[in-house]
Amino acid sequence: MVPAIRLRGLVKHFAEVAAVDGIDLDIADGEFFSMLGPSGSGKTTVLRLIAGFETATAGTVELGGTDVTAAAPFERDVHTVFQDYALFPHMSVLDNVAYGLRVRGTGRTERRARAQEALETVRLGGFGTRRPHQLSGGQRQRVALARAIVLRPRVLLLDEPLGALDLKLREQMQVELKQLQRDLGITFVFVTHDQEEALTLSDRIAVFDTGRVRQLGTPQEIYEQPTSAYVAGFVGTTNLLDADTSERLLGVRAEHALRPERLRLTPADHAPARPDEVRLPAVVVERIYLGTGNRVHLRTDDGLDLVALEQATGSLDEADHRGEHVTVRFARADVVRLNTDGES
Structure with missing residues (x-):
């Protein structure tokens, strides 16, 4: 089966620094895949290379078997959800969700219907007329997710989307995010530095360090069978x-x-x-x-x-x-x- 994402020999240099240093990864269609590591480990740069926000120094990015290494972000069947939500404060929640469809030229009736459907999916069906400032942090996060899924991308990229939430709300959103991914069947690629979050959400995890993948496996494999002192020490507490x-x-x-x-x-x-x-x-x-x-x-x-x-x-x-x-x-x-x- 063709993977949703295939990375081969992926390298990204910033001046003399190798932020990404030869990544090979296959991410399956419909998988919840997490890239876990500390700040500066290269995980976010890999996400940006998949999205097309950065240009690879070397290597290839394939989406659904198609080489998109040189393609612009809008030419890739992916959507990115950021930590800061990036909602338009002057627009209603419904208009925020429908904005991407509007840019694509979708008719008003269809885009409003699809936006309302997306809001229903994230359990915000009655919030369409509100403005972002009238919502809680968790509700704004769900609006950002609705704005992403309304475009029906093949891959959803999430760049530490729960990092700004308090602990209780973050735990609640973890459950909702996993349920949403299962319901939609979309490939989720999730970037986080939170080990517990990665273990809770993921089908598989890639543990990053200095631009490389130190271990790839299921949450249980990563936790129970770490292959290096780095992974053992970073993922949970260990002796x-x-x-x-x-x-x-x-x-x-x-x-x-x-x-x-x-x-x-x-x-x-x-x-x-x-x-x-x-x-x-x-x-x-x-x-x-x-x-x-x-x-x-x-x-x-x-x-x-x-x-x-x-x-x-x-x-x-x-x-x-x-x-x-x-x-x-x-x-x-x-x-x-x-x-x-x-x-x-």
């Missing part, structure tokens, strides 16, 4: 075990990662470890209440710093556990070996 520590604990000289929720804390004991587990005596350095549980910072007797995640038990425990001696236990199968070269 990184260097080669010396790994050799001492596991008998294997290689870097490993261990997620905090895989650690179990029990009262201090000197029972021998089973063959399939590791046990370490440790002291509680800090215990931080998170609401859903506790993040526990530990130091083992031989000086290794670890972080464990305790799930909430439902009982109120306000005791200060700092200095408490415990036994840290984890299964050998929960330790993930990392690539020494850091590449996927």
